[in-house]
Amino acid sequence: MTLKYLSGFGSEFASEDQRRPGALPPAQNSPQRCPYGLYAEQLSGSAFTAPRADNKRTWFYRIRPSVIHKPFQRYNEVKYLTHKWDEEDPDPNQSRWLPFDIPSSPTDFVSGLHTVCGAGDPRARHGIAVHVFTCNADMVNSAMYNSDGDFLIVPQQGTLKITTEFGLMEVAPNEIAVVQQGMRFAVAVSGPTRGYILEVFDGHFKLPDLGPIGANGLANPRDFLTPVAHYHDEEIPGFKLINKYQGALFVAEQGHSPFDVVAWHGNYVPYKYDLSKFMVINSVSFDHCDPSIFTVLTCPSARPGVAIADFVIFPPRWSVQEDTFRPPYYHRNCMSEFMGLILGAYEAKEGGFLPGGASLHSMMTPHGPDAACFAAASTGELTPQKIAVGTQAFMFESSLSMAITKWGAETCQKLDPKYYECWQNLPKLFSDKINV
Numbered sequence: 001m002t003l004k005y006l007s008g009f010g011s012e013f014a015s016e017d018q019r020r021p022g023a024l025p026p027a028q029n030s031p032q033r034c035p036y037g038l039y040a041e042q043l044s045g046s047a048f049t050a051p052r053a054d055n056k057r058t059w060f061y062r063i064r065p066s067v068i069h070k071p072f073q074r075y076n077e078v079k080y081l082t083h084k085w086d087e088e089d090p091d092p093n094q095s096r097w098l099p100f101d102i103p104s105s106p107t108d109f110v111s112g113l114h115t116v117c118g119a120g121d122p123r124a125r126h127g128i129a130v131h132v133f134t135c136n137a138d139m140v141n142s143a144m145y146n147s148d149g150d151f152l153i154v155p156q157q158g159t160l161k162i163t164t165e166f167g168l169m170e171v172a173p174n175e176i177a178v179v180q181q182g183m184r185f186a187v188a189v190s191g192p193t194r195g196y197i198l199e200v201f202d203g204h205f206k207l208p209d210l211g212p213i214g215a216n217g218l219a220n221p222r223d224f225l226t227p228v229a230h231y232h233d234e235e236i237p238g239f240k241l242i243n244k245y246q247g248a249l250f251v252a253e254q255g256h257s258p259f260d261v262v263a264w265h266g267n268y269v270p271y272k273y274d275l276s277k278f279m280v281i282n283s284v285s286f287d288h289c290d291p292s293i294f295t296v297l298t299c300p301s302a303r304p305g306v307a308i309a310d311f312v313i314f315p316p317r318w319s320v321q322e323d324t325f326r327p328p329y330y331h332r333n334c335m336s337e338f339m340g341l342i343l344g345a346y347e348a349k350e351g352g353f354l355p356g357g358a359s360l361h362s363m364m365t366p367h368g369p370d371a372a373c374f375a376a377a378s379t380g381e382l383t384p385q386k387i388a389v390g391t392q393a394f395m396f397e398s399s400l401s402m403a404i405t406k407w408g409a410e411t412c413q414k415l416d417p418k419y420y421e422c423w424q425n426l427p428k429l430f431s432d433k434i435n436v
């Protein structure tokens with residue numbers, strides 16, 4: 001089935017399931033009686049009084065209001081989702097993980113959530129968490145929502161079929177999806193599936209300002225796709241609604257599908273984006289631009305220009321700079337850099353950093369190209385080159401200082417203790433001649 005979507009970022013959308021035309025009440029939100037006997041329900045994604053530019057809400061017209069559920073109980077089935085940042089001693093070392101294992105026993109998206117690192121506290125609505133998901137089975141008669149923040153989901157292997165209250169989204173590797181705070185969703189997969197999640201507690205993702213770039217470029221708003229209304233009118237005894245609340249999971253039972261929204265309108269929506277649509281801007285003269293030039297989405301902090309987290313990609317592009325060391329420069333950053341690889345190889349580290357693996361370069365921890373990359377890039381001929389063809393690396397860059405969980409440090413058994421070695425053979429080239 002080819003799914004339909006609504007295009008745009010931050011727009012006011014309206015959608016009715018074709019089976020019930022006229023389900024949206026005209027010109028008001030809460031009529032005394034809604035069309036087709038539906039219930040009206042508002043989902044708020046911002047304080048009621050947030051300034052208009054940041055104000056987010058959606059009105060659902062649904063078969064039953066969400067409040068019809070039994071009490072929540074702790075859900076202890078998922079062992080490695082955590083916001084306990086003190087499980088391990090702090091570790092400032094460069095960290096690199098080999099590809100995370102996909103289980104062979106039946107595991108659905110929620111059961112396959114593992115937290116790798118993070119910082120902050122959902123109770124204070126400030127912080128982030130980085131999770132990987134590894135799964136191979138559909139969520140059956142269950143749905144999840146996150147009371148703590150927004151999920152930016154990056155599939156690396158396997159397509160996700162995400163059912164939401166707003167409708168259906170299909171998200172393949174090299175696409176991303178954002179499911180915001182409170183939105184109910186369920187994930188179906190086809191075969192072994194793996195990916196990454198950036199969770200932000202503070203606020204929502206925005207498109208970065210473009211400044212001198214002008215009105216177009218980077219991720220263009222029209223390429224963001226939101227589902228169209230699609231309802232399930234299903235009585236399902238024992239349907240499980242899983243809620244991540246204050247970093248812990250809870251489950252409540254209800255007797256019907258929560259995906260019973262017949263029509264909705266609003267600007268608080270889930271969406272997906274195809275990373276191949278990113279219009280890449282970069283230096284066409286000399287020197288290496290900071291990677292902020294590749295920002296797809298940003299979750300801003302209250303400090304101007306400082307992100308809680310940026311989602312940055314390293315897409316296929318031409319590299320043309322003259323008299324320039326073209327790969328990433330050596331650097332120490334006051335931000336934390338978590339990287340993952342969706343496809344192919346990353347230019348600064350052609351070996352060791354593998355699809356489905358990850359790296360973390362924490363605050364002020366030095367890093368940069370490995371010795372092989374330096375040798376090649378500092379001597380190679382600087383012809384125009386198409387780089388990163390068939391590849392996609394990404395970075396979650398955060399102003400928060402992240403801790404690695406016990407799962408990330410030990411249980412996953414993927415941390416590469418020899419990562420530091422990739423820099424040890426960088427030669428001393430210092431000479432008494434000015435032109436080397």
Ligand SMILES: O=C(O)Cc1cc(O)ccc1O
Pocket residue numbers: 289290291327328329331333337348361367368395
């Ligand atoms: O560390 C990295 O590989 C990410 C990165 C890429 C780049 O081009 C410049 C700075 C930076 O942190």
Ligand SMILES: [Fe+2]
Pocket residue numbers: 331333337361367
């Ligand atoms: Fe970096």
